[in-house]
Amino acid sequence: MKMLPGLAGIITPHIVDLIDKGDINVIAMAEKCAILEIRYDLFAKKETWPSLAQKIRQKFAEATILGTVRLQKDGGQWPDAKAQERLNQWNEILSAPVIPQWIDVEWEFLNAWEKFLKDLAKQSVRVISSEHDFTTIPSWSHLEKAINLTKKMGLAGFKIAATSSEFGDAKILYDLIMKYSADFELFGAFAMGLTGRASRIYSLNLGANLSYASLGAEVAPGMLSVDTMLQALEQSADFASEIAVENFLKVQDKYVKN
Secondary structure: OOOOOEEEEEEOHHHHHHHHOOOHHHHHHHHOOOEEEEEHHHOOOHHHHHHHHHHHHHHOOOOEEEEEOOEHHHOOOEOHHHHHHHHHHHHHHOOOOOOOOEEEEEHHHOOOOHHHHHHHHHOOOEEEEEEEOOOOOOOHHHHHHHHHHHHHOOOOEEEEEEEOOOOOOOHHHHHHHHHHHHHOOEEEEEEEOHHHOOHHHHHHHOOOOEEEEEOOOOOOOOOEEHHHHHHHHHOHHHOOOHHHHHHHHHHHHHHHHO
């Protein structure tokens, strides 16, 4: 069953520190997120990784927990040359008493990690197949290749975060949403960068049900705050186009500056 549209907040070491200190603003924003993504790669002490899901679950019992070990080439801290070694870390994380309900695996590793993916299914852990492109927006054929492999593997989620170079170039992502989002339980397709920020909201109008919001400083280019995202979602029926969303965001920009 497809999940309701949801915001994912990013859990970083800084955010955990603020939560531990009782920062009411950060805690309030995290409570508004349907999904909390633990960026394991940003936590320097790997021995703490298995306990992070339990820590977040104790604070935010209603949130769906998504785990990620992001590679350097995808904007993370895990060395690209040691990509395969992440399996050892995942096995430790998934041996803990409390584990993520979802984990993120780049679609380029799906074939190599097929046995691991089958083991995840036995634990009822769902997988979101992903790609992060910090240069451009991939071609339609490239995106369909990723989608088709994800479906072949029987995975429940798909996410593409690409980079916008000019306003309006996220249309191919919108086409992807309208054609394929219904095939997945969790589906996100949006563009990073200032000219792509409206896609983080408008994509949800078209059938995507995953977008990311900042609990503090932005983790990715163009990421919007939780409050801005929620305010936009409340008005989503008024957004007949991506331009309408961008106009809303420009008003928010002026409000913040004033």
